[in-house]
Amino acid sequence: MATDEFAELLLRLRKDAGRTQEEQAAAINAVSGRDTMTRREINRYEHGENIPTNHTLAHIAVACGLSPEDLQREATAARARRRKSARPEGEDQDDVKRRTLLGGAVVGAAAATEPWERLAHALSRGKEIDAKSAATLVDRASALHVREGHLTARELQSEVESHLDAITAALPRSGQNERALTIAAGETAALAGWVAWDLGDQARAHAYYEVTTDCAKDTGHAPLRALALAYASYGAATPEKAAALLAQAAKDVRGPGNAAAAAWIYGRLAEEAASAGDDKNALRALDRARFAYDFADHTNEQAWVRFVTPYRMDSLALSVYGQLGRQELAETADQAVNRLGRELPDSGVVVLGDLATALLRGGDVDQGVYVSRQFAAASEARPTTMGRARAQAVAAQLPGSERELARHLQQFAA
Numbered sequence: 001m002a003t004d005e006f007a008e009l010l011l012r013l014r015k016d017a018g019r020t021q022e023e024q025a026a027a028i029n030a031v032s033g034r035d036t037m038t039r040r041e042i043n044r045y046e047h048g049e050n051i052p053t054n055h056t057l058a059h060i061a062v063a064c065g066l067s068p069e070d071l072q073r074e075a076t077a078a079r080a081r082r083r084k085s086a087r088p089e090g091e092d093q094d095d096v097k098r099r100t101l102l103g104g105a106v107v108g109a110a111a112a113t114e115p116w117e118r119l120a121h122a123l124s125r126g127k128e129i130d131a132k133s134a135a136t137l138v139d140r141a142s143a144l145h146v147r148e149g150h151l152t153a154r155e156l157q158s159e160v161e162s163h164l165d166a167i168t169a170a171l172p173r174s175g176q177n178e179r180a181l182t183i184a185a186g187e188t189a190a191l192a193g194w195v196a197w198d199l200g201d202q203a204r205a206h207a208y209y210e211v212t213t214d215c216a217k218d219t220g221h222a223p224l225r226a227l228a229l230a231y232a233s234y235g236a237a238t239p240e241k242a243a244a245l246l247a248q249a250a251k252d253v254r255g256p257g258n259a260a261a262a263a264w265i266y267g268r269l270a271e272e273a274a275s276a277g278d279d280k281n282a283l284r285a286l287d288r289a290r291f292a293y294d295f296a297d298h299t300n301e302q303a304w305v306r307f308v309t310p311y312r313m314d315s316l317a318l319s320v321y322g323q324l325g326r327q328e329l330a331e332t333a334d335q336a337v338n339r340l341g342r343e344l345p346d347s348g349v350v351v352l353g354d355l356a357t358a359l360l361r362g363g364d365v366d367q368g369v370y371v372s373r374q375f376a377a378a379s380e381a382r383p384t385t386m387g388r389a390r391a392q393a394v395a396a397q398l399p400g401s402e403r404e405l406a407r408h409l410q411q412f413a414a
């Protein structure tokens with residue numbers, strides 16, 4: 001229970017944002033770019049044990065969609081009351097005005113219950129945070145796409161949704177940073193959709209992809225729509241429907257600065273065409289993917305293409321050649337093994353699965369079993385929907401002498 005007016009205000013701001021104390025701490029950390037805020041500290045603030053410093057108040061304000069000046073003014077008044085060691089008998093009219101202003105600032109957030117709804121609401125509201133805070137939020141969105149390669153969907157979910165809340169709260173006051181923040185919000189929403197899909201929540205994933213598309217329209221940034229479409233293609237009902245989404249995505253990443261995105265999308269288009277048994281279009285799309293990748297720099301293009309490594313491109317080629325039964329499979333598997341060496345990536349679950357399947361199909365049983373074991377360990381450490389699909393494929397190719405490993409992978413895939 002809050003013990004003074006300012007503590008009550010901090011409590012109300014958090015509740016109006018629909019956050020737990022832990023989620024509030026995560027949102028503040030997303031704004032500050034550090035991991036110093038804790039649930040315990042939020043609890044101390046809300047019980048009036050401490051008043052945050054002005055530096056911390058600025059981060060709290062941005063995380064809650066307020067201007068730092070408004071919240072700092074309230075804190076100054078609270079400190080003055082404490083110095084007097086007693087509240088005045090009457091209430092100053094300025095106090096009423098300040099609290100009315102602050103209360104009005106969070107009404108919209110309180111009305112929207114889901115993260116994508118709060119983001120959609122924020123796209124239509126007012127402005128203004130400083131460039132440094134905006135840059136921190138944008139950088140954090142990029143970092144989350146990198147962390148996706150190392151965390152399970154369950155581990156990533158709260159981080160992504162907390163960051164989306166922080167950007168959403170900042171958007172109404174983003175000023176000249178509006179476009180950059182809206183793009184970062186869309187990238188974060190798309191990742192939240194991917195996480196939801198990986199956790200089996202298709203409806204939630206679709207809602208996130210829809211609001212990502214809204215961000216793309218709002219900024220005129222077509223690659224953002226491509227990201228939503230490419231992620232959505234994994235959940236499409238048929239290979240043909242997935243291919244239609246990917247064909248539109250390919251149009252959205254034409255032009256300079258999008259080579260890595262184009263390579264991934266054409267690689268995915270090749271996978272879906274191969275799944276449908278369309279050899280001609282699968283091989284054509286794979287050629288386009290490889291050509292685009294010759295001009296790509298996956299570390300310096302869109303924030304979300306960091307996973308489009310040479311290993312991932314090998315994986316796409318292995319998937320296509322394996323599904324089509326092409327003779328290029330063995331050579332591509334050898335190239336992939338040489339590229340990986342003995343340093344099999346912890347984050348490359350899909351890469352390892354496709355490589356194991358390719359080696360086994362190509363007749364290199366010893367190496368295939370070795371990589372299969374590496375894949376089994378990696379997929380258990382970081383279970384994903386795509387990993388489970390690969391587990392089923394690997395299990396089907398293992399020799400009879402590896403029944404125990406095959407059974408283990410089948411259980412994982414179930």
